[in-house]
Amino acid sequence: MKTGDFNVGNREISDAVIRRLPRYYRFLGELKDSGTERISSKELSEIMNVTASQIRQDLNNFGGFGQQGYGYNVELLYKEIGRILGLTKMHNLILIGAGNLGQALAGYVNFEKRGFIMRGIFDINDKLFGEYIRNIPIMSINQMEQFIKENNIDMAVIAIPKSAAVEVAKKLVDCNIKAIWNFSHIDLDVPAGVVVENVHLSESLMRLSYAMNTEKYGKEK
Amino acid sequence: MKTGDFNVGNREISDAVIRRLPRYYRFLGELKDSGTERISSKELSEIMNVTASQIRQDLNNFGGFGQQGYGYNVELLYKEIGRILGLTKMHNLILIGAGNLGQALAGYVNFEKRGFIMRGIFDINDKLFGEYIRNIPIMSINQMEQFIKENNIDMAVIAIPKSAAVEVAKKLVDCNIKAIWNFSHIDLDVPAGVVVENVHLSESLMRLSYAMNTEKYGKEK
DNA sequence: TAGATTGTTAATCGATTAACAATC
DNA sequence: TAGATTGTTAATCGATTAACAATC
Numbered sequence: 182m183k184t185g186d187f188n189v190g191n192r193e194i195s196d197a198v199i200r201r202l203p204r205y206y207r208f209l210g211e212l213k214d215s216g217t218e219r220i221s222s223k224e225l226s227e228i229m230n231v232t233a234s235q236i237r238q239d240l241n242n243f244g245g246f247g248q249q250g251y252g253y254n255v256e257l258l259y260k261e262i263g264r265i266l267g268l269t270k271m272h273n274l275i276l277i278g279a280g281n282l283g284q285a286l287a288g289y290v291n292f293e294k295r296g297f298i299m300r301g302i303f304d305i306n307d308k309l310f311g312e313y314i315r316n317i318p319i320m321s322i323n324q325m326e327q328f329i330k331e332n333n334i335d336m337a338v339i340a341i342p343k344s345a346a347v348e349v350a351k352k353l354v355d356c357n358i359k360a361i362w363n364f365s366h367i368d369l370d371v372p373a374g375v376v377v378e379n380v381h382l383s384e385s386l387m388r389l390s391y392a393m394n395t396e397k398y399g400k401e402k
Numbered sequence: 403m404k405t406g407d408f409n410v411g412n413r414e415i416s417d418a419v420i421r422r423l424p425r426y427y428r429f430l431g432e433l434k435d436s437g438t439e440r441i442s443s444k445e446l447s448e449i450m451n452v453t454a455s456q457i458r459q460d461l462n463n464f465g466g467f468g469q470q471g472y473g474y475n476v477e478l479l480y481k482e483i484g485r486i487l488g489l490t491k492m493h494n495l496i497l498i499g500a501g502n503l504g505q506a507l508a509g510y511v512n513f514e515k516r517g518f519i520m521r522g523i524f525d526i527n528d529k530l531f532g533e534y535i536r537n538i539p540i541m542s543i544n545q546m547e548q549f550i551k552e553n554n555i556d557m558a559v560i561a562i563p564k565s566a567a568v569e570v571a572k573k574l575v576d577c578n579i580k581a582i583w584n585f586s587h588i589d590l591d592v593p594a595g596v597v598v599e600n601v602h603l604s605e606s607l608m609r610l611s612y613a614m615n616t617e618k619y620g621k622e623k
Numbered sequence: 624t625a626g627a628t629t630g631t632t633a634a635t636c637g638a639t640t641a642a643c644a645a646t647c
Numbered sequence: 648t649a650g651a652t653t654g655t656t657a658a659t660c661g662a663t664t665a666a667c668a669a670t671c
Contacts, residue, residue, distance in 0.1 A: 203605035203609065230589075232664060235662095252628065267611040366428065383428075416637080443653075472651080
C-alpha cells in the first residue's frame with residue numbers, strides 16, 4: 182500500500198461509499214464546531230438519517246477509527262475523512278469561461294478552505310482581458326497552455342458552452358491537467374489518469390421536474 | 403393509474419433509473435438534432451457507454467416505446483422521456499439570493515426551454531431592490547410571501563448562505579411551494595408533498611479531490 | 624466488572640446483466 | 648419469410664442491513 186492510499190487492504194471502494202463521504206465530513210464539521218467531542222454511529226445515524234450499520238461499514242473501508250464502548254472521536258474522524266478526501270493537499274487550478282456561472286465560481290471563496298487555489302481565468306471575450314475577479318486575472322484562452330505549465334496547475338474548471346468544451350478538454354489533457362470539474366452539458370472523454378467530475382445543472386433540474394410531476398399526481402402515501 | 407403517472411403498473415421507480423433519465427434525454431436530443439430517425443438499444447448503449455439491457459429495462463419501467471426488429475423511434479422516445487420528466491408543463495419559479503451564484507442562475511436562459519420561468523428574485527441587500535436581471539425584478543425578501551401567492555409560484559431556487567436557508571425554506575413551505583432547488587450547503591427538512599433537489603457544489607468538489615488523490619497514488623491499471 | 628459500541632461476518636434486499644421467447 | 652431487436656424473465660452481482668463476538 183502506497184502513501185495516500187487509504188483503502189484498507191486493496192479492495193476497490195465503491196462509488197456509493199465515496200459519494201457519502203463529503204456528507205459525513207459536513208456533519209462531523211458541524212458537530213466539531215458545536216463542541217461535540219464523541220459520537221456513536223447510532224447517534225450520528227439519527228442526525229444524518231441513515232443506518233448506523235452503513236456508517237460503520239463505510240468508515241471501515243478506510244480503517245478502524247472508532248473504539249468499542251466509546252464511539253468515534255469527532256475531531257479525529259473529521260480530520261481523517263478530510264485526509265481521505267485529499268483536502269489536506271494544495272491544488273492550483275484555473276477556470277475556463279468567465280460567463281455568469283464562471284464568475285460565480287471564481288467568486289466562491291470556499292474553495293480555498295479546501296486547498297483549491299484559483300490562479301487564472303481564461304475566456305475568448307477580449308473585453309475581459311486584463312480584468313480581475315478577486316485578484317484572479319482574466320486572460321485570453323490562447324495563453325492558457327503556457328500558463329498551465331508555468332504555474333503548476335493540476336486542475337481546471339470548465340464553464341463554457343458545450344460546443345467549445347471538447348476542444349478545451351483535449352488541450353487541458355495535453356497540458357497534463359489531472360482533474361476537470363466540468364459544468365458543460367457534455368460527457369468529456371479523457372484518458373486514464375485524468376479524472377472528471379460533472380455538474381450538470383440541467384439534469385439536476387430535470388430530476389426536480391420529475392419529482393414535482395410524480396408527486397402531484399402520484400399515489401397518496 | 404392517474405394522468406401524469408407514467409410508471410407502468412404501480413411499482414415504485416428506483417432513484418437509480420430516474421437519475422439516468424436526463425442523460426437519455428440529452429443523448430436522444432442530440433441524435434434527433436443530427437437527423438437520426440431510429441436507434442436500437444445496442445447502438446444507443448455504445449454511444450452512451452452503458453449496457454443495452456439497462457436501457458431496455460429502464461425504458462420499460464414507463465412503457466414499451468420500442469418495436470421488435472426495428473428499435474426505437476428517436477423523436478418519439480425523446481418526446482416520451484420529456485413528458486415523463488415533466489418538461490411539457492410550465493412552472494413559475496422564484497430565486498432567493500442574488501449573490502454570485504444566484505445571478506448566474508438567473509442569467510441561465512436554458513431553464514425556459516424546459517418550462518421553468520423565473521418570475522422574481524429576492525434578497526436582503528436593499529441596494530439591489532428595483533434592479534433587474536434579464537427583466538426579472540429583484541425585490542426585498544419581505545415581499546416574497548405576497549409575491550408567491552399573487553404569481554402562482556410553485557418552485558423556488560435557494561442560493562443563500564446556509565444560516566438563512568432553513569428559515570427561508572420554512573416560509574416557502576408555508577406558502578405552498580411544491581419544489582425547492584437547493585444550492586445551500588445544508589439538508590433542508592420539508593414535509594411530504596414538497597420535493598427538494600440539492601446541488602451541493604462543495605461535495606462535488608470533494609469527490610473530485612478524492613478521485614485526484616487516489617488516482618495519483620493508486621494502483622496502476 | 625458491566626455496559627456500550629465497535630468491527631466484521633452473515634443475511635437480505637435491490638439493481639444490473641444475461642438470456643431468450645415474442646413479434647415486428 | 649428470415650433477421651433483427653424488443654420486452655421480460657431468470658441469473659448474477661453488489662450494496663445495505665442485521666446480528667453478534669470482540670473489546671474498550
